[in-house]
Amino acid sequence: MKDSHDLSGLIRFAETDATWRPRLAKVVDEHLLPALEEFEIDFEDLAELLGEQLPWTLWGCAFEDFISRRYGKHGLSVVDAYLARGKGREGAAAREYMLGLRDAWASLYEVSEVIPGQSMKLRDLIAGTAPVTVTEHSATQSLNIWDRIAARVVPVGDHHVISGGLLIYPAAASELLFDGLRQVLKLKRGQDPKLVPEKLQGCAPLFSNAWLFSQLPGLLDPQMPDLTNTDGDDLLFCELRFPFTKGVQQAQIADMLDRMPELESCGAKTWDWLAATTRRKPGKSGGLVIGSFVDGGTVLGTITLKGKALLLNVNSRERAERGKAMIQAVAGKLLRPPLTAIQTAQQVMRDQQSQGDGRQSDGEDLPPELAREVLAEFLDNHYHAILDQPVPVLGDKTPRQAVRSAAGRKKVVDWLKHLENGSARQPGTPMANYDFSWMWDALGLMSERQ
The missing domain is CATH 3.30.70 (Alpha-Beta Plaits)
Structure with missing residues (x-):
């Protein structure tokens, strides 16, 4: 029996049908060709640069975009054609997933809560829809709070899932994407772009392009930062x-x-x-x-x-x-x-690096539990003090001063997310488990953390 999220039959149909094959190729080109031409590389080169999996994730982003597109005077999608012709043996759950994916939109989501192996709460940063909890097993093992991802949220029955075309978005890719959307929408720098889901469905290639254009330069010409x-x-x-x-x-x-x-x-x-x-x-x-x-x-x-x-x-x-x-x-x-x-x-x-490869423990390391207690106490003291100290990214204002204005409040929220996300990205260390919630509460920003 096929997995309820298995699209192999649909992919095979799209790649072999005379009507749908050229349409699929055109959409894939929209997602990948601008970067491939700009950096003078082939699709096969991406595996060497990104690893074996990511190029096919990008292809999956393009295929999911293709699924959501409508063609002809009746506005049919490839899903409609595939299911109408009875080309597969999918059960009701698989059909529901395909139809849900057809109507979903790609967007940039912020992870505001993670339960590893179970679920995560996502906030749509562009459509501005209500936060949604998605059932997810594998991605939640590697994602951290305040990570950003480009993906599609698909309703299935009484819950939501995310599509397979998921890209983890670093800060550079986010800013490149927002700059592109600001230009399209004629917004000033610093304004957050907002698009309704219907408009977002036509913007899917932007997500692949922004991600590729932010990642490939450093991979093709890695340089030490100044x-x-x-x-x-x-x-x-x-x-x-x-x-x-x-x-x-x-x-x-x-x-x-x-x-x-x-x-x-x-x-x-x-x-x-x-x-x-x-x-x-x-x-x-x-x-x-x-x-x-x-x-x-x-x-x-x-x-x-x-x-x-x-x-x-x-x-x-x-x-x-x-x-x-x-x-x-x-x-x-x-x-x-x-x-x-x-x-x-x-x-x-x-x-x-050369010393660290062969370095031996001197036997004086703190026990893990004690190390966590010592670090937690140090961080508590450090962060309590920093609430009343000037922070460069806040315009050399203290966090307590900055939250008094709307613009400063937004900067403090971004600063807190940066601290918390950076801490969560150190698995296996006491930093990974540090609880920053008290800082949000102390600055009156707890509602922004939900």
Whole structure:
């Protein structure tokens, strides 16, 4: 007996019938050809770039779009023709699924709740219809809260399911899709595009195209993103080693460091060099900003006393020069001129990877339960504090300040979703189970989380 969601008979009919075969080919071209031509690749090349499964998922998205299209003066779909001719032996459940898929629309959904192996709640970000809970087994094993997916929701009996043509949508693909819809609808940047389901049924190729155009450039020409620190300087890891002058003791240098207002002791023989004020220059377009923060502000570098030397570690050439001048101004003849070692971000990552492959546990790891408790306590303290600290993505407003305006409220919702989704994407770690609901409640946003 065939599975109730098995479309193999319908696919075989569409690929062999003289009337429907060219129609199917045209729809598949609409979904795949723009990207294949733009990047000068063939469909067969997608398997090498995306893996064996994803190209056929994309083909499935095209086929489901084909199912929903109507042709001729009577507006018949391939499903109508297939069932009318009695080409298959499908039971009532399979027929109901085909008819439901025929009338479903592709849209971008946000996952607002997941019960692995059972179900998930989806919110349509474009049609704006009421959230719907779908019964799903396999996809819910890998999806996390606030993930976005392009899919079709199909009513079957007294419940809903999702179609097989499901694409997990990263942020870049979402923005590319929204930009395309804004252009079509003549909306301003930042406005959320809204389309009724009937209009969405004609937009299905946009979902495949936005996904492909966001993914293929990085796969065909993978590049290291531009990395900067919070000052906007290119990331470069510098260690300056200041040898003690003959006869100088660690206690003398420690006393000097304790008296420097720019420094804050953070452990035995270790000091953080803190920015007097947060200086944030724009990073390079598309780059990543790397920084360290403590309650006192941005950490510009770390100073450590080791043997007969003072070590200054910073993450840019500019900070190395500033730190060198700062230390020499107060050290006088206590320290000799520094020796400098420099590593790029790529070199550091290669070193860490080669070490990590063969690294052995030192036997001092915390038990998992205790690790979860320690991390939960740390995160609670961190996130309670951050509610009253300026956040760059919120326009350097605190979350409590930002929620006071409609525009700020939307930014805070997106920020919370980003935090929660990033945490959920770390399976097997204590982060994956952290409960962010209290933050939504504390900011009066619980209704936005439903």
